[in-house]
Amino acid sequence: MMDRGWMRTSTRHFKPYYSPDAEGSLRLDTNTNVLGPNPAALDALLTSDGLEFNQYPSTYSLPLRQALAGFYGLGEENFVTGAGSDEILDVLFKTFTDKGDRTAMPYPSYSVYDYFCELNGGEPVLIDLDEDFQLDVDAFLDSDARMIMIPSPNNPTGNAFHRSDLIRIIEGTDAPVVIDEAYGEYHGDSFINLVKRYDNLIVTRTFSKAYAMAGLRIGYCACSPEAAEMMTCIRIPYSLNMVSERAAVAALGDQEFIKRSVEMVERNRPMLEEALQALGFVCYPSDTNFILARSPVDHRVLVEGLKDKGILIRDFGHRRLLENCVRFTVGTDEMNLSLIEACEEIIG
Ligand SMILES: Cc1ncc(COP(=O)(O)O)c(C=O)c1O
Numbered sequence: 001m002m003d004r005g006w007m008r009t010s011t012r013h014f015k016p017y018y019s020p021d022a023e024g025s026l027r028l029d030t031n032t033n034v035l036g037p038n039p040a041a042l043d044a045l046l047t048s049d050g051l052e053f054n055q056y057p058s059t060y061s062l063p064l065r066q067a068l069a070g071f072y073g074l075g076e077e078n079f080v081t082g083a084g085s086d087e088i089l090d091v092l093f094k095t096f097t098d099k100g101d102r103t104a105m106p107y108p109s110y111s112v113y114d115y116f117c118e119l120n121g122g123e124p125v126l127i128d129l130d131e132d133f134q135l136d137v138d139a140f141l142d143s144d145a146r147m148i149m150i151p152s153p154n155n156p157t158g159n160a161f162h163r164s165d166l167i168r169i170i171e172g173t174d175a176p177v178v179i180d181e182a183y184g185e186y187h188g189d190s191f192i193n194l195v196k197r198y199d200n201l202i203v204t205r206t207f208s209k210a211y212a213m214a215g216l217r218i219g220y221c222a223c224s225p226e227a228a229e230m231m232t233c234i235r236i237p238y239s240l241n242m243v244s245e246r247a248a249v250a251a252l253g254d255q256e257f258i259k260r261s262v263e264m265v266e267r268n269r270p271m272l273e274e275a276l277q278a279l280g281f282v283c284y285p286s287d288t289n290f291i292l293a294r295s296p297v298d299h300r301v302l303v304e305g306l307k308d309k310g311i312l313i314r315d316f317g318h319r320r321l322l323e324n325c326v327r328f329t330v331g332t333d334e335m336n337l338s339l340i341e342a343c344e345e346i347i348g
Helices: 039-046 062-072 085-096 112-119 137-141 163-171 192-196 225-234 242-252 255-278 299-308 333-347
Strands: 079-082 102-107 123-128 147-151 177-180 201-206 219-222 290-294 325-329
Touching (some): 062 079, 062 242, 079 085, 085 112, 085 147, 085 201, 102 112, 112 123, 163 177, 255 333, 299 325, 299 333
Parallel strands (some): 147 177, 177 201
Antiparallel strands (some): 079 219, 290 325
């Protein structure tokens, strides 16, 4: 039997990422857009005109970077694209950190940060959030980190961080500060226009959440042209494929769908919160399309019970500071009703 001796020593303890058997299930576990695939992207994918995939895509996604530049009022030199914002996060570690370098990140937060950090030989410095799940700004500034990585809104807690705290961190260090705005459309606030003011600010975004295109794997970051150029030397050429890029350009042009998606969440989130609270859940304030809640019954019983009824939610109940907590993606009226009915049956 082959053992892990073949693996790089520093990564032998790694486990595969969350990968449930989701066949036929209602997926309220990954915070994707529940309204279905992005319609403008779908239209773009249904025409093959000019889709010369016998050729490579644009090496560094020029058409998408031009579209993003127009959308945000920046230059194409301010953007780097990738196969999902996860690729961008990996490229950030590869570009800006050396073996043994410290990267400061909040805890609890998106687990992929410490994974990429360790994968790239770095040392994750996890800084606990306070009881309101807000940032300990001084701890970030005192962390002697080579890079700082913070998602806002945060996953899995759902809250956005105070803008003034994030500004203090950006202004208080020369290290690159990455603000991950994977859920930025739902929050409605962004740091992207500040990349013109702060050289050390890098903002990542994705087409996987509000844009309803997770399966196409498209992400990007906005930053200074200098930082973008450094990242471009490290990012794998052609990593964003031609089909996804075409769909992303089309999707940017249909802001009506994004507005509809965000409004649906704004309408349904308080209703879901209220229904969960009535069942005994403690819900944490959310600025995005999911809710973190402390379960009134054992988290494993709830998550497994829902799974048996064909509904997937995400279990965080075994993690420090998130004891017995689970995360629900906000669904449509119909989805939320099925979810609440199923919870009711399990909680009894
Ligand atoms: C905070 C955060 N950042 C980044 C990502 C990755 O998104 P993508 O699909 O663009 O790789 C996620 C996905 O869940 C996320 O929650």
